[in-house]
Amino acid sequence: MELTPKADFAPRVLNWFNQHGRKNLPWQQDKTPYRVWISEIMLQQTQVATVIPYYQRFMASFPDVFALAAAEQDDVLAHWSGLGYYARARNMHKAAQQLVNDWDGEFPQTQEGVCELPGIGRSTAAAILSISRGQQTAILDGNVKRVLSRYHAIPTWPGEKKTENAMWQLAESYMPAERCGDYTQAMMDLGATLCTRSKPQCLLCPLQRDCDGRISGDPTLFPVKKPKKADKPVKHTQMLVLISDHGILLEKRPATGIWGGLWSLPEIDNHADVALETEQRFPVSIDSVTPLPQFRHTFSHYHLEIRPQRLEVQANDTIGEDKYQWFNLEQALSLGLPAPVRTILEGLTL
DNA sequence: AAACCGGGGAC
DNA sequence: GTCCCAGGTTT
Numbered sequence: 001m002e003l004t005p006k007a008d009f010a011p012r013v014l015n016w017f018n019q020h021g022r023k024n025l026p027w028q029q030d031k032t033p034y035r036v037w038i039s040e041i042m043l044q045q046t047q048v049a050t051v052i053p054y055y056q057r058f059m060a061s062f063p064d065v066f067a068l069a070a071a072e073q074d075d076v077l078a079h080w081s082g083l084g085y086y087a088r089a090r091n092m093h094k095a096a097q098q099l100v101n102d103w104d105g106e107f108p109q110t111q112e113g114v115c116e117l118p119g120i121g122r123s124t125a126a127a128i129l130s131i132s133r134g135q136q137t138a139i140l141d142g143n144v145k146r147v148l149s150r151y152h153a154i155p156t157w158p159g160e161k162k163t164e165n166a167m168w169q170l171a172e173s174y175m176p177a178e179r180c181g182d183y184t185q186a187m188m189d190l191g192a193t194l195c196t197r198s199k200p201q202c203l204l205c206p207l208q209r210d211c212d213g214r215i216s217g218d219p220t221l222f223p224v225k226k227p228k229k230a231d232k233p234v235k236h237t238q239m240l241v242l243i244s245d246h247g248i249l250l251e252k253r254p255a256t257g258i259w260g261g262l263w264s265l266p267e268i269d270n271h272a273d274v275a276l277e278t279e280q281r282f283p284v285s286i287d288s289v290t291p292l293p294q295f296r297h298t299f300s301h302y303h304l305e306i307r308p309q310r311l312e313v314q315a316n317d318t319i320g321e322d323k324y325q326w327f328n329l330e331q332a333l334s335l336g337l338p339a340p341v342r343t344i345l346e347g348l349t350l
Numbered sequence: 351a352a353a354c355c356g357g358g359g360a361c
Numbered sequence: 362g363t364c365c366c367a368g369g370t371t372t
Contacts, residue, residue: 044355044357045355045368045369045370046369046370047370047371085367085368085369086368087357087358087367087368088356091357118357118358119356119357120356120357121356121357121358122357123356123357124356124357141355141356142354142356161362161363161364197353197354197371197372225353226353352371352372353370353371353372354369354370354371355368355369355370355371357366357367358366358367359364359365359366359367360363360364360365361362361363361364361365
């Protein structure tokens with residue numbers, strides 16, 4: 001995919017930011033890497049209005065990376081309580097300790113370095129470095145993806161690797177050499193306030209005159225939706241867990257096809273009567289039948305709903321066909337088993 | 351209920 | 362490297 005940058009992009013965005021951008025949010029004062037970092041993590045998951053009080057409480061308790069690193073995890077999580085995504089708070093806490101231990105509490109100077117910290121990827125690293133240090137590193141968050149996919153009427157889903165790569169290239173080519181932090185902030189503001197998912201305000205947009213998405217007549221066609229993955233068909237089966245004095249009965253699968261050559265449990269049609277079918281197929285006498293919990297196993301192109309049935313039986317030590325064999329549980333678990341079969345056997349209490 | 355979200359982690 | 366998930370929110 002090839003996308004050609006257009007002229008005069010950043011100046012228009014920056015000029016719009018001068019007039020309409022937000023400049024008085026708490027994290028826009030004293031823009032240290034630490035303060036910008038915390039704000040970016042909070043803003044990844046939550047809107048500005050909600051974040052503000054959380055941010056202020058957080059900064060009051062953990063004013064710098066040393067305070068955060070020294071804090072108890074429970075205390076950090078308490079300050080996060082209500083924001084959700086607690087893994088991000090745990091990552092932040094871990095990253096703070098990494099910064100103190102490995103970097104004397106200073107953020108690395110390179111994007112790659114910042115990306116080493118847990119919870120910080122390429123885009124968040126770029127936001128931190130551009131806003132706090134004025135470095136020329138481009139972000140590509142949801143806002144920027146929306147702006148770029150509309151401005152260029154990008155016809156493919158941004159989740160595709162090649163689309164995403166092309167968008168990163170565009171993002172970097174538009175990042176100016178001056179006012180890098182303002183530009184990053186401007187792009188986020190543009191996406192959040194004008195170029196919104198629905199009802200974009202094109203008439204107020206500094207990019208309207210050559211925005212291919214607007215010119216197409218319907219900017220909300222972009223970014224194009226994720227292709228509906230024709231949801232996988234669901235198949236159903238019953239697996240027989242025959243248990244006798246000789247162990248558990250396994251069936252060797254044919255060499256080719258699904259689970260080729262593996263030892264599996266005998267299967268019967270989902271609607272078949274378990275006792276009837278079992279007595280027809282196997283020379284056994286059934287003492288009891290117990291349904292085990294049903295569960296789903298997913299393959300690349302379908303789901304398999306498995307209903308395991310446990311049967312206590314009396315039987316001879318051989319079934320009469322080579323492909324069937326009794327194994328004790330330990331032997332069975334040492335075999336090559338399909339994952340769902342292993343799951344069933346591991347959950348068995350004999 | 352369906353899309354979306356950045357990063358982590360499995361493969 | 363690539364794909365998919367966890368754990369949420371917004372539309």
